[in-house]
Amino acid sequence: MIFPPELIKGTFKTIVLKLLADNKKMYGYEITQRVKELTRERIQMTEGTLYPTLHALESEGLVTTETEYIGKRVRKYYSLSPSGKAKSKEKVKEFAEFVATMQLLLDTNLKAI
Amino acid sequence: MIFPPELIKGTFKTIVLKLLADNKKMYGYEITQRVKELTRERIQMTEGTLYPTLHALESEGLVTTETEYIGKRVRKYYSLSPSGKAKSKEKVKEFAEFVATMQLLLDTNLKAI
DNA sequence: AATAATACATAAGATTCCAATGTATTTATA
DNA sequence: TATAAATACATTGGAATCTTATGTATTATT
Numbered sequence: 001m002i003f004p005p006e007l008i009k010g011t012f013k014t015i016v017l018k019l020l021a022d023n024k025k026m027y028g029y030e031i032t033q034r035v036k037e038l039t040r041e042r043i044q045m046t047e048g049t050l051y052p053t054l055h056a057l058e059s060e061g062l063v064t065t066e067t068e069y070i071g072k073r074v075r076k077y078y079s080l081s082p083s084g085k086a087k088s089k090e091k092v093k094e095f096a097e098f099v100a101t102m103q104l105l106l107d108t109n110l111k112a113i
Numbered sequence: 114m115i116f117p118p119e120l121i122k123g124t125f126k127t128i129v130l131k132l133l134a135d136n137k138k139m140y141g142y143e144i145t146q147r148v149k150e151l152t153r154e155r156i157q158m159t160e161g162t163l164y165p166t167l168h169a170l171e172s173e174g175l176v177t178t179e180t181e182y183i184g185k186r187v188r189k190y191y192s193l194s195p196s197g198k199a200k201s202k203e204k205v206k207e208f209a210e211f212v213a214t215m216q217l218l219l220d221t222n223l224k225a226i
Numbered sequence: 227a228a229t230a231a232t233a234c235a236t237a238a239g240a241t242t243c244c245a246a247t248g249t250a251t252t253t254a255t256a
Numbered sequence: 257t258a259t260a261a262a263t264a265c266a267t268t269g270g271a272a273t274c275t276t277a278t279g280t281a282t283t284a285t286t
Contacts, residue, residue, distance in 0.1 A: 003207065004123065006123030007207070007208070007211050008123075009122060010117065010120045010122055011215065015218050015219075039217055042210075043214060092219050094114065094120070095219060096219075097114050097155075098116050098121075099212050101152050102128075102156075104152055106127070106128075106205050
């Protein structure tokens with residue numbers, strides 16, 4: 001199943017923050033591949049989505065960056081700042097509560113009321 | 114907890130279709146109140162969101178309407194068409210699968226890999 | 227030698243929601 | 257009985273956010 005964009009929208013920051021919380025540091029391309037792999041290609045995070053997300057997180061002070069060279073190729077690693085770690089937990093919890101709330105709407109058979 | 118709009122975005126059609134599947138017919142104001150009540154005010158569906166959603170569903174042939182008068186006040190009831198019933202099931206299932214996929218990203222402690 | 231994969235990034239456009247606004251009726255309250 | 261709150265419809269302009277497309281360059285594979 002391929003998910004409609006409007007469903008995935010709004011979860012990208014949460015996904016990136018959580019991946020960084022679990023992996024200390026990752027670079028952009030690595031994140032796109034990890035998401036694809038972990039979701040069995042059900043969620044694709046393209047560059048057009050990822051890089052603006054990373055840059056937004058950086059400007060909010062939630063991630064820090066360090067640049068490495070692999071040969072001549074630049075690799076930009078992203079890590080969580082302390083506030084980023086807190087934010088990661090917060091966003092994951094928020095998503096869980098959102099799902100619980102949605103289940104109040106979607107799982108109950110309202111005819112019985 | 115108040116959910117950020119970008120998380121709720123994309124679920125409105127699903128919510129409305131499911132409510133209509135469980136209640137045969139509902140009018141707009143009733144839907145806003147039911148959502149508020151069922152989610153304990155965690156999700157608010159305002160008119161600016163609801164009516165465009167209902168009109169979109171109507172133009173897609175997923176809902177039909179009938180107008181009633183309660184005194185002088187117009188009340189417009191919305192019901193699912195056959196394709197709307199199918200769509201409702203489909204969207205609810207889609208949301209469940211989306212959640213399952215997100216849990217692949219958010220619930221696993223990736224450090225262990 | 228050519229292609230695919232790796233790796234960064236931006237920009238224009240589309241979509242979609244949200245806040246604000248508007249009209250009108252009915253019910254509750256002061 | 258006047259006023260406020262709740263009920264009930266609806267639209268619109270703006271904001272936010274993602275997606276598609278595009279661009280550049282290096283490294284690995286065939």
